[in-house]
Amino acid sequence: MQKTIALDAMGGDHGPKVVVPAGLQVLRKYSDLNLIFVGRKEIISPLLQQTGADVSHRWQIHHAADEVGMDESPGLALRQKKDSSMRVAINLVKAQEAQACVSAGNTGALVATSRFVLKTLPGIDRPAIIARFPTLSREKEVRILDLGANVDSSAEHLCQFAVMGSVFAQAVDNIPNPRVGLLNIGEESIKGNEQVKQTAELLINNKSLNYIGFIEGNTLFEGKADVVVCDGFIGNISLKVTEGVAHLIAHYARRAFSQNWLTKLAVLPALPVLARLKKQVDPQRRNGAILLGLTGIVVKSHGRAGILGLASAIEEAILEIDKNIPRLIEQGLEKR
Amino acid sequence: MQKTIALDAMGGDHGPKVVVPAGLQVLRKYSDLNLIFVGRKEIISPLLQQTGADVSHRWQIHHAADEVGMDESPGLALRQKKDSSMRVAINLVKAQEAQACVSAGNTGALVATSRFVLKTLPGIDRPAIIARFPTLSREKEVRILDLGANVDSSAEHLCQFAVMGSVFAQAVDNIPNPRVGLLNIGEESIKGNEQVKQTAELLINNKSLNYIGFIEGNTLFEGKADVVVCDGFIGNISLKVTEGVAHLIAHYARRAFSQNWLTKLAVLPALPVLARLKKQVDPQRRNGAILLGLTGIVVKSHGRAGILGLASAIEEAILEIDKNIPRLIEQGLEKR
Numbered sequence: 275m276q277k278t279i280a281l282d283a284m285g286g287d288h289g290p291k292v293v294v295p296a297g298l299q300v301l302r303k304y305s306d307l308n309l310i311f312v313g314r315k316e317i318i319s320p321l322l323q324q325t326g327a328d329v330s331h332r333w334q335i336h337h338a339a340d341e342v343g344m345d346e347s348p349g350l351a352l353r354q355k356k357d358s359s360m361r362v363a364i365n366l367v368k369a370q371e372a373q374a375c376v377s378a379g380n381t382g383a384l385v386a387t388s389r390f391v392l393k394t395l396p397g398i399d400r401p402a403i404i405a406r407f408p409t410l411s412r413e414k415e416v417r418i419l420d421l422g423a424n425v426d427s428s429a430e431h432l433c434q435f436a437v438m439g440s441v442f443a444q445a446v447d448n449i450p451n452p453r454v455g456l457l458n459i460g461e462e463s464i465k466g467n468e469q470v471k472q473t474a475e476l477l478i479n480n481k482s483l484n485y486i487g488f489i490e491g492n493t494l495f496e497g498k499a500d501v502v503v504c505d506g507f508i509g510n511i512s513l514k515v516t517e518g519v520a521h522l523i524a525h526y527a528r529r530a531f532s533q534n535w536l537t538k539l540a541v542l543p544a545l546p547v548l549a550r551l552k553k554q555v556d557p558q559r560r561n562g563a564i565l566l567g568l569t570g571i572v573v574k575s576h577g578r579a580g581i582l583g584l585a586s587a588i589e590e591a592i593l594e595i596d597k598n599i600p601r602l603i604e605q606g607l608e609k610r
Numbered sequence: 611m612q613k614t615i616a617l618d619a620m621g622g623d624h625g626p627k628v629v630v631p632a633g634l635q636v637l638r639k640y641s642d643l644n645l646i647f648v649g650r651k652e653i654i655s656p657l658l659q660q661t662g663a664d665v666s667h668r669w670q671i672h673h674a675a676d677e678v679g680m681d682e683s684p685g686l687a688l689r690q691k692k693d694s695s696m697r698v699a700i701n702l703v704k705a706q707e708a709q710a711c712v713s714a715g716n717t718g719a720l721v722a723t724s725r726f727v728l729k730t731l732p733g734i735d736r737p738a739i740i741a742r743f744p745t746l747s748r749e750k751e752v753r754i755l756d757l758g759a760n761v762d763s764s765a766e767h768l769c770q771f772a773v774m775g776s777v778f779a780q781a782v783d784n785i786p787n788p789r790v791g792l793l794n795i796g797e798e799s800i801k802g803n804e805q806v807k808q809t810a811e812l813l814i815n816n817k818s819l820n821y822i823g824f825i826e827g828n829t830l831f832e833g834k835a836d837v838v839v840c841d842g843f844i845g846n847i848s849l850k851v852t853e854g855v856a857h858l859i860a861h862y863a864r865r866a867f868s869q870n871w872l873t874k875l876a877v878l879p880a881l882p883v884l885a886r887l888k889k890q891v892d893p894q895r896r897n898g899a900i901l902l903g904l905t906g907i908v909v910k911s912h913g914r915a916g917i918l919g920l921a922s923a924i925e926e927a928i929l930e931i932d933k934n935i936p937r938l939i940e941q942g943l944e945k946r
C-alpha cells in the first residue's frame with residue numbers, strides 16, 4: 275500500500291536542517307512511502323537539491339509561508355497562523371492528501387490545531403498523548419497517557435484514555451489483553467485524590483478493559499502494567515521529571531569520573547559499554563509520541579530531536595497508518 | 611541545651627533492629643541528646659542490653675503495646691491504635707517530654723496522627739512534607755513540598771506551603787531570600803491547570819516571598835529554585851518517579867556490564883569510582899522528610915531506611931530542634 279506522510283518541515287528546535295535529512299533517510303528505507311515537506315519552499319528546496327534520483331519522485335514540497343513559534347500560545351497559533359507549516363500539514367491529513375502528519379513543533383499548538391482541524395472520534399471528548407517507556411523487564415515497555423494534551427481531565431476523560439491506550443497496546447504493539455493501571459500515590463484503594471478515586475470506579479466497571487489497579491511512580495518502570503493512565507498535568511510532570519533525573523545522574527557520573535587522572539583512567543576500559551548503554555536508554559531511539567483520539571494520525575516528535583529521533587517519529591507514523599489506529603479506537607469504543 | 615527525641619522504635623520495614631542501633635549511633639555523637647525508644651519493651655530491651663555505659667543513662671524505653679501496620683488505613687490507625695508506638699511517640703512531643711519525634715512508619719498514619727495530636731500552627735490549614743534533593747549545582751539543593759501529606763490542596767494551601775518552605779530554607783539551611791518556584795508543565799503563564807494558575811496569582815502578590823515563577827519537571831534538579839511547591843499528589847508521584855528512574859538506570863547499567871566476561875572486566879577499574887558515586891546519590895545519606903506546619907517537630911524516615919538512613923533522620927530532628935522550626939514558621943506567617 276502506498277502511503278503519504280505530511281512533515282511539518284519548520285517545526286522543532288532545528289527545523290528543516292533535521293526534518294529534511296530525516297525524511298530522506300526514511301524514504302530510502304520504505305519504497306512505498308511518499309513525503310510532503312510542508313514549509314518555506316526557499317529554505318526546504320536547497321536542502322533537497324542533492325537528493326538522489328532513487329527517491330526524488332517520492333517527495334514534494336508544499337509551500338507554507340508561516341511558522342508556529344515554540345513558545346507561542348496555542349490559542350493564538352490556532353487563530354492567527356492559518357498558513358503555518360504545522361496547520362497546513364494537518365490540513366493535508368484532513369483533505370486526505372496525507373494519511374498522517376509528523377511535527378516536532380509546539381506541543382500545545384499541535385494539540386489545539388489537530389483537535390480543531392481533525393476533530394475527535396465519536397465517543398472521545400479529548401485527544402491524549404501516548405508514548406512508550408522502557409521497563410526493568412527486557413521485552414516489555416510501558417505506555418503512558420496522557421502526557422500533556424490536556425489538564426484537569428474528568429474521570430470520564432481518563433476512562434476514555436484507558437480505552438484508547440488499551441486499543442493502542444493491542445493493535446499497534448500486539449499485546450493481547452493489555453494490563454491497564456491507574457497512576458496513584460499508593461496501591462491501596464483508600465489512597466489518591468478525588469479524580470483518581472472516581473476514575474478507579476469507572477475503570478473497575480468497564481468490562482472491555484483488563485484493569486489491574488493502581489500503579490505508583492516508583493513501579494511505573496517495573497513492567498507491571500502495559501498501559502498507565504493519568505491526567506495530562508501529572509503525566510507531563512512525570513515525563514519531565516524522568517528527563518531531569520536521567521540528566522542529573524549522568525552529570526554526577528561525569529563529575530565522579532573526571533575528578534582526577536586516576537578516575538579518568540578508570541573509565542577508559544568501560545567506555546564502549548557506556549556508549550552502548552547510552553544508546554539503549556537514549557530517548558531519541560524511540561522518539562514519537564502519538565496523539566490518540568483524533569480522526570487522523572498525528573505524531574509529535576521531541577522538539578530537540580536530531581535526525582535519528584525525527585526518523586524514528588516518521589517510522590512511528592508509518593506503523594500507525596499500517597494499523598489504521600483511528601479506526602481501531604473507534605471500534606474499541608463501540609465495544610464498551 | 612539538652613534535647614530529647616522520641617523514636618517510633620517499631621516503625622518502618624525493619625523496626626527495632628534498625629531503629630535501636632541507629633539511635634545509639636547518634637547518641638554517641640551528640641552528648642546533649644537523650645532518646646526515648648517507644649515500642650514493645652520485650653523486643654527493644656534485649657537489643658539495648660549490650661549498650662556501653664557511656665550512653666546508657668541517656669536513653670529510656672517507653673512501652674507501647676501496639677503497632678501501626680505499613681499498609682494500614684490512616685483513619686483506622688488514628689481511631690483504633692491509641693497505644694501504638696507511633697501514637698505514643700507523638701503524644702510525648704505533645705506532653706513536652708520530647709522536643710521531636712522520628713518515625714519510619716506508615717506516612718499516611720503519621721500525618722493524620724501528628725495533625726490530630728499536635729494540631730497545625732495558627733494560619734496553617736494543613737501540614738506538608740518537605741525534603742531536600744541534589745541538583746546539578748554542586749553546592750545547591752532543592753527543597754520540594756508537599757511530597758504527599760495531602761491531596762487536592764487549594765491555592766491558599768499551596769501558598770501556605772510556599773511560606774513554610776521559604777522559612778525552612780532560610781532558617782534551617784541558611785539560605786538568604788530563598789527562591790521559590792511553582793511546579794508546572796511549562797514556564798509560560800498561560801500553561802497549567804486551574805490549581806496552579808490560581809496559586810501563581812497568590813504567590814505573585816505575596817510580598818514576603820521571593821517567588822521566581824514556574825519550574826518544570828526537567829528543570830527541578832537544575833538548582834534554579836531553592837524551594838519548589840506542588841500539590842501532595844504531584845509531589846508524591848514525582849518523588850516516586852525519581853526513585854523509579856534511578857532504579858531503572860542502575861538496572862540497565864548492571865545489565866550492560868554483566869553481558870559477557872569482557873564487559874565484566876571493563877567495569878573492574880571503575881568500581882571504586884562507582885561506589886563513591888553510589889554513595890553520593892544514595893537517598894539514605896540524606897534521609898528524613900519533615901512535616902512542616904505542626905506545633906511540634908515530626909521527622910519521617912523512609913520505610914526501607916537502614917541504620918545509616920535512620921541515623922540521618924534523627925540528626926535532621928536535632929537540626930529542627932536547634933532551629934526551633936515551628937516557632938520560626940509561626941513568625942514567618944505573621945510577617946505576611
